[in-house]
Amino acid sequence: MYFATNALARKMEKIAVNAWKKVDLSPSHAYLLMLALDAPGIQPMKLSEELHLEPSTITRLIEKLEEKKLLVRIADGKQTNVYPTSKARALRPKMKQCVADFYDKYSLVLGKEESDRFIKSINRMADKLAV
Amino acid sequence: MYFATNALARKMEKIAVNAWKKVDLSPSHAYLLMLALDAPGIQPMKLSEELHLEPSTITRLIEKLEEKKLLVRIADGKQTNVYPTSKARALRPKMKQCVADFYDKYSLVLGKEESDRFIKSINRMADKLAV
DNA sequence: AATTTATAATTGTATATACAATTATAATTG
């Protein structure tokens, strides 16, 4: 089980990394950026929940996206609000394309129905383990 | 899919790390060590295939296990043979216990049949992606 | 209102893993 889940994750990672090369972002950076585009001003805390990553990891991801001028952070009390830049907005269509590419790639390998079924199953698992 | 597989892997990782605490090893180190116990003299190349990890990663894992006096490497031409030490052999029963604990823990959460079914499914996926 | 407690974010540090380059040896071929 241990190796199966890890191996699967690494393989998915590779497919994803490949799909996101077009916009020169790692999958994590890309998904974070998309969340910020969908909800401008979103807080790290919220991103952490959505992405199932620790807050410290989120900070690191945001830092890099800020360097790339794709996000800006605006402090607001103890919170931080994260906004996409116009550069990020301009990138949006390409990113949508990457999402589609990624889906195509893995469902090509796994088969559409099977991969859909599998996603549901994985999510059920992950939710159960969330407790 | 990307986050589902990753999140699942990370959660499994946590359960595994916990189960292996008793012998003060990470899951990867532990599984490598068990392979060496089952096949004394095994080569890094072989370990890499079994564990689905890159050779460089295997080298790093072995180094640490060597520091802990659980493995020794004996060069043989361009190959390296990896042998468990007596300390490793002494640890074996405890390690078996950890394997059992790990299985119990995740099947407690996921349910026995469901987790068995799920493993099969994951392995099928991973194999397909292996191409 | 002052003090305590809780929360959000960040920083410092550590780990697992990978990729690319290198080294050492073996196998093959001209």
Place this chain on the structure above:
DNA sequence: CAATTATAATTGTATATACAATTATAAATT
């Protein structure tokens, strides 16, 4: 058999992620 190519392992370096500690602010309690 000398030169080339292939293979196994290692090393140098980079990345993603996490945990623990810290900082800054807000909320709650006395």
